[in-house]
Every structure is written in C-alpha cells, then in structure tokens.
Amino acid sequence: MVVRVANPVRFAWRLLLPAAALFGASAARADADLISAETLSMHGDVRLVAINGEESWVDEGFGRLRSGSDGDWRLSPQLGNVDLVWQPRFGWALSATAAVSIQGGERTEVGISQAFLSYKPMGSDKVRFSARAGLMWPPVSLEHEGADWHVANSITPSAINSWIGEEVRPAALEATVKTSLGEQKLEMTAALFAANDTAGTMLAFRGWALHDRRTLAFNRQPLPPLPEAFEYYQPQYTHPLLDIRDGFADRVGYYAKLAWQPSMPVRVELFRYNNRGDPEAFNADNEWGWHTRFTHVGAYAELGRAELRLQALKGRSEMGYDEGAGIWVDARYRSAFALLTVPVGTVQLAARTDAFEVKQHGSLIAEESDDRGWAMMLAAKRQFGPLFTGLVEILHVSSELEERDEHGLAPRQRQTQFQAALRLDW
Amino acid sequence: MIKGLSYSVFLMLCSAPLAAAPLNVRVTDSGGRPVSDAVVTLHPDIGRRAMPMAANYSVSQKDLQFHPFVAIVPVGARVSFPNLDPTRHHVYSFSPAKKFELKLFAKDQSRSVTFDRAGVVALGCNIHDQMSAYIIVTDSAWTARTDARGIARFTDAPAGSTMSVWHPYLRAPGGTMSRRLGPGERTANVAVKLRAPPMHAMDAY
Numbered sequence: 068m069v070v071r072v073a074n075p076v077r078f079a080w081r082l083l084l085p086a087a088a089l090f091g092a093s094a095a096r097a098d099a100d101l102i103s104a105e106t107l108s109m110h111g112d113v114r115l116v117a118i119n120g121e122e123s124w125v126d127e128g129f130g131r132l133r134s135g136s137d138g139d140w141r142l143s144p145q146l147g148n149v150d151l152v153w154q155p156r157f158g159w160a161l162s163a164t165a166a167v168s169i170q171g172g173e174r175t176e177v178g179i180s181q182a183f184l185s186y187k188p189m190g191s192d193k194v195r196f197s198a199r200a201g202l203m204w205p206p207v208s209l210e211h212e213g214a215d216w217h218v219a220n221s222i223t224p225s226a227i228n229s230w231i232g233e234e235v236r237p238a239a240l241e242a243t244v245k246t247s248l249g250e251q252k253l254e255m256t257a258a259l260f261a262a263n264d265t266a267g268t269m270l271a272f273r274g275w276a277l278h279d280r281r282t283l284a285f286n287r288q289p290l291p292p293l294p295e296a297f298e299y300y301q302p303q304y305t306h307p308l309l310d311i312r313d314g315f316a317d318r319v320g321y322y323a324k325l326a327w328q329p330s331m332p333v334r335v336e337l338f339r340y341n342n343r344g345d346p347e348a349f350n351a352d353n354e355w356g357w358h359t360r361f362t363h364v365g366a367y368a369e370l371g372r373a374e375l376r377l378q379a380l381k382g383r384s385e386m387g388y389d390e391g392a393g394i395w396v397d398a399r400y401r402s403a404f405a406l407l408t409v410p411v412g413t414v415q416l417a418a419r420t421d422a423f424e425v426k427q428h429g430s431l432i433a434e435e436s437d438d439r440g441w442a443m444m445l446a447a448k449r450q451f452g453p454l455f456t457g458l459v460e461i462l463h464v465s466s467e468l469e470e471r472d473e474h475g476l477a478p479r480q481r482q483t484q485f486q487a488a489l490r491l492d493w
Numbered sequence: 494m495i496k497g498l499s500y501s502v503f504l505m506l507c508s509a510p511l512a513a514a515p516l517n518v519r520v521t522d523s524g525g526r527p528v529s530d531a532v533v534t535l536h537p538d539i540g541r542r543a544m545p546m547a548a549n550y551s552v553s554q555k556d557l558q559f560h561p562f563v564a565i566v567p568v569g570a571r572v573s574f575p576n577l578d579p580t581r582h583h584v585y586s587f588s589p590a591k592k593f594e595l596k597l598f599a600k601d602q603s604r605s606v607t608f609d610r611a612g613v614v615a616l617g618c619n620i621h622d623q624m625s626a627y628i629i630v631t632d633s634a635w636t637a638r639t640d641a642r643g644i645a646r647f648t649d650a651p652a653g654s655t656m657s658v659w660h661p662y663l664r665a666p667g668g669t670m671s672r673r674l675g676p677g678e679r680t681a682n683v684a685v686k687l688r689a690p691p692m693h694a695m696d697a698y
Contacts, residue, residue, distance in 0.1 A: 098597045105580055105599070159583060159596040159619075189594065189619060192587030250688055332689040369692055 120482030146171025178283025267384025274438030440466030527643025
C-alpha cells in the first residue's frame with residue numbers, strides 16, 4: 068500500500084473546511100451525536116473464490132476480475148471488503164460520513180473510501196434541497212447502496228459501476244434539488260469537483276473490468292503492462308485522487324444529473340461528467356492529466372416484484388501531446404448492462420449481462436489496444452437474521468485485447484469466477 | 494284511534510330506512526383486487542357525531558418504517574411517535590391539516606403532537622426519505638379503514654349519508670372520492686383507480 072500525502076490531501080481539506088463553515092450554522096447543537104453506537108457501523112464479508120483464466124489486473128495483469136489464475140482453476144478463501152463507517156451528526160440538518168475500508172484478496176490495502184459532509188434542511192412539501200461536500204462517488208451507480216457503498220444484489224458490480232468505483236471518486240461540492248410536479252418527481256444534481264485528473268487511465272491502458280474493489284483515497288491503482296511507447300511516460304500505476312497541477316482545483320471539473328420519475332414505477336436518469344483535465348499536464352511522477360468526459364443514462368423499473376436496472380455509458384479520455392498525428396491517447400469507450408432481480412421465496416435472484424468496448428484513436432495507442440467484450444452474471448442473495456447475508460455468484464467474462472499478444476497471451480481471454488460470500492452488517 | 498294507529502305505522506315505515514344498520518364497504522382497484530388502508534368516512538345529513546377519544550394513539554417507527562401506515566384519530570387526539578429503531582428519526586409533516594416537525598429523537602424516545610383539525614396528515618422522515626405514513630384526523634364517528642380484503646365495516650351506519658373514500662394513491666383530487674349512499678344500502682362496492690406506490694428503492698443518494 069502506498070499512501071501519498073500530497074496535493075490531494077490539501078485539496079480535500081480546503082474543500083471541506085469552507086463547506087463545514089458554510090453548513091456549520093446548525094452544528095454544535097443539542098442534536099449533535101459525535102460518537103455513539105448509532106454513529107458507528109461495520110460491514111464486511113469473507114468469501115470463497117474459485118477462478119480460472121488469466122492473471123488479475125490487481126496483480127498488474129490484463130485480467131478483468133478481482134481474482135486471477137495462471138489458467139487452471141484456483142480455489143482460495145479471501146477477505147472481501149470490510150468497511151468501518153462513522154456517521155456523526157452535528158445538528159438536525161448537518162451530518163457526515165467517513166468510511167475506512169479494508170480490501171482483501173490478491174492485494175490487501177487499507178484506506179479511506181468516502182469522507183463527506185451532508186446538509187439536508189427541511190425544505191417544503193414541493194421542493195427539497197440537500198448538499199454534500201467531500202470525497203464521494205458521484206450518483207451514477209444503480210447497483211450500490213448504503214454508507215459503505217456496497218453492491219446491493221450481487222457481489223460483483225457491472226463494468227460501468229466497477230469503473231466508477233475504481234477511478235471516478237473526486238473531491239466534490241454537490242447540490243441536489245428534488246421537486247414534485249403532480250404525480251411526477253424531478254431531481255437535479257450539480258457538482259463542482261477537483262482531484263480526479265487521472266480518471267480514464269485504467270480504461271485506456273487496461274480496458275473494462277468487473278470487480279468490487281474501490282479506489283481508496285491517496286492509494287494507487289495498478290496498471291497492466293504498458294505499451295512500449297509509454298515506458299518513460301507513465302508509471303505502472305495511477306492515483307485516481309489526484310490534481311496534476313499545483314494549487315487547489317486549478318481546473319475545476321463538473322458533473323450534473325437529471326432524474327425523472329413519471330407517475331408509473333419507473334425512474335430515468337441522465338448524467339454528464341467532465342473533469343476538464345489538461346491532457347498536456349504531468350507531475351513529477353509522470354502521472355498525466357486526462358481530459359475525461361462521459362454521458363450516462365440509467366433506468367430503473369419495478370415490474371411487479373421484479374426490478375429491472377439498465378445503465379449505458381459513452382465517454383472519451385485524451386492524454387498527451389498532439390504532435391501532428393493526433394493526441395497520444397484518445398480512448399473512446401462505451402458500455403451497457405441490464406440487471407434483473409426477482410425475489411423467489413426468501414432468496415433474491417439476480418441476472419445481469421454486460422457489453423463493453425474501448426476504441427483507441429491516439430497516435431501512441433491505436434487500434435491494437437482496442438478492447439471489446441461481454442460478461443454474464445447470475446447471483447443469489449439470502450438474509451440470515453438481522454446481521455448476516457449470504458451471497459453466491461457466477462460470473463463469466465470474455466474480452467479481446469490485441470495488446471495481450473505482445474506479452475505472449477492470446478488476445479481473446481475467457482474467465483469464469485464462482486464466489487460464495489458471507490456478509491456481516493453490524 | 495284507528496286513524497291514529499295507521500298514522501303511527503306510516504311514520505314507522507317512513508322512518509325505517511333512516512335507522513342505523515350495519516354497512517360493509519368493499520374497496521377494489523381497477524383490476525378488481527381488494528384495496529387495503531383505504532379510509533371510508535360516512536357523513537350523515539343529520540345527527541353528526543364525533544369519534545370517541547381512545548386512551549392513546551401512537552405511530553411508531555420500527556425497521557425504518559412508520560407503523561401503522563394509515564392511522565385514524567379523532568380531532569383533538571394527541572398522538573405519540575415512539576422511536577423503536579436504533580437510529581434517530583426526524584418526523585415532519587407539511588400537510589395543511591397539521592404542520593409540525595419533531596427534530597431528531599433517538600431509540601426508545603417519544604414525542605407527541607395534538608391534531609386539532611380534520612384532514613389528512615402526510616408524515617415523512619427528513620433522514621430516511623423512504624419512510625412515509627398518513628394520519629387521518631376525522632370529525633365523524635363513522636370512519637373506518639379497509640382491511641386486507643378491502644372491507645371497512647360499520648355496525649351502525651346512519652341512513653341518509655354521504656360516503657367518502659380516501660387512499661394515499663387514489664387518483665382523485667385530495668386522494669378522495671365521494672358518493673351518496675342509497676337508502677337501504679347495506680353493502681357498498683367502490684372501485685377506485687390507484688397510481689403506483691412510491692418506488693421502494695432509489696433514495697440511496
């Protein structure tokens with residue numbers, strides 16, 4: 068584990084302190100509850116994993132899953148994700164969420180996954196306002212829930228939400244307005260953010276992946292073997308929480324979301340993200356700014372007792388100089404999935420199919436690094452009393468990346484992973 | 494005397510439909526399925542009566558839900574809101590019948606509110622957006638909630654009444670529809686059109 072106490076630390080604090088002062092009018096009241104059994108919780112799981120196929124991206128391989136192998140089937144007990152969550156309340160409208168996460172498996176690491184202030188005044192019957200400030204995932208995923216941001220209906224999230232979890236978690240100042248128009252509901256979110264300049268690095272060099280490891284503040288994420296042209300231009304890792312330039316929020320990014328819920332049990336969401344990164348900026352470690360922007364649409368529908376979730380994302384990340392033949396890296400990517408969950412007795416069944424693609428248009432990374440593939444998942448979840456949840460999951464992923472050929476691997480790799488997890492929520 | 498007796502019999506016959514009698518009201522949706530938690534209120538033309546006051550009324554919070562989902566109380570009732578959850582709640586209502594706010598009370602604590610005006614009071618929790626419930630503050634003694642079979646029962650329904658049916662998801666102004674009860678009507682079937690209930694997911698952010 069590498070902990071960098073660098074610019075992002077200062078940036079996060081500089082973002083949080085004015086926000087705390089802004090929201091602090093309702094703090095230090097009798098309503099405050101800083102430390103009690105109510106403010107502390109723990110969530111975690113142990114799992115048994117059986118997997119075949121290639122080496123995991125976690126071990127700097129090209130594998131797309133949380134675990135990997137040398138080709139043969141491999142069975143191992145693992146510590147999954149453990150989250151210690153602290154949710155103090157400073158007043159009736161002001162609270163905070165801080166989560167320290169331990170992630171086991173191929174590589175164990177500890178760090179902060181989320182740390183943000185929440186402000187939620189009463190509003191009126193027509194308009195409700197809320198705000199958050201700090202380190203948090205933007206509201207994209209329809210699969211995650213809870214203060215520990217765990218996957219609700221399976222162990223492994225979709226390719227889209229795996230990427231959000233591993234690389235798109237800025238230091239943001241976010242405001243949300245909810246309103247009702249008759250039987251329809253409308254929700255608008257807008258945010259300014261910093262320290263997410265490297266978003267897109269993992270997608271461009273590795274491609275899409277499916278796993279429930281999340282970026283931890285100031286920790287690095289491994290990259291697969293890099294193309295030869297990048298030997299001196301990119302380290303074998305990326306820090307997702309990073310401002311490449313000196314100074315606080317030199318180039319402020321933004322995201323915005325519009326959600327609409329008509330009078331039927333359907334919700335549709337439109338989301339836009341742009342980190343406004345400078346693709347020509349780099350720091351002393353040779354980490355670069357990536358200009359990453361994407362559009363996401365999501366839909367959620369209740370079909371009787373079944374639930375259907377659909378998400379689709381299309382985006383582009385650019386990095387480096389344009390020396391006449393185009394910018395060094397110009398990765399254009401898209402992915403979509405459909406997830407159906409159905410309760411059968413005491414068991415919740417989930418089935419998901421993913422499709423994903425990265426097309427390279429850069430001068431240093433071209434079509435030989437194109438990534439395309441698909442995945443299928445079946446999962447079952449059952450509650451055992453108030454504390455325990457059992458999950459079993461089978462996930463198959465097939466991906467094609469010509470770059471593997473440079474390292475003696477077949478470009479097309481297929482991998483199947485069985486997982487059985489026991490989850491504790493305390 | 495015979496004339497006087499005949500007059501008395503005539504009066505008795507005429508007044509028979511006006512006497513109190515049992516009434517069952519069955520509420521169904523547009524698919525014919527029973528609708529529970531609908532509130533049926535009878536408003537007699539004459540002889541209006543207030544609902545007798547019970548010793549206590551409460552709407553508890555347990556497992557991040559209000560219990561009951563629909564409560565009926567008379568005007569002037571004091572309702573307690575015991576918190577049986579391990580987390581704090583912040584109960585509020587923006588309804589014109591009673592606007593109030595109970596800021597942050599913890600497990601095993603309770604707060605009380607007096608409801609002094611008839612109407613529908615929609616409850617929410619400022620911390621847990623998915624929590625919702627309703628208190629029907631009534632000025633009529635003939636107010637009942639439909640059970641799981643969609644039936645509200647009155648043992649002494651007054652004749653000559655207007656019947657109103659309210660449900661939180663009923664597609665009508667104020668969630669209420671009314672009709673006149675027919676003379677001698679002892680079983681009333683009411684078909685209502687409901688909108689979809691709020692989705693239970695999607696308030697995670």
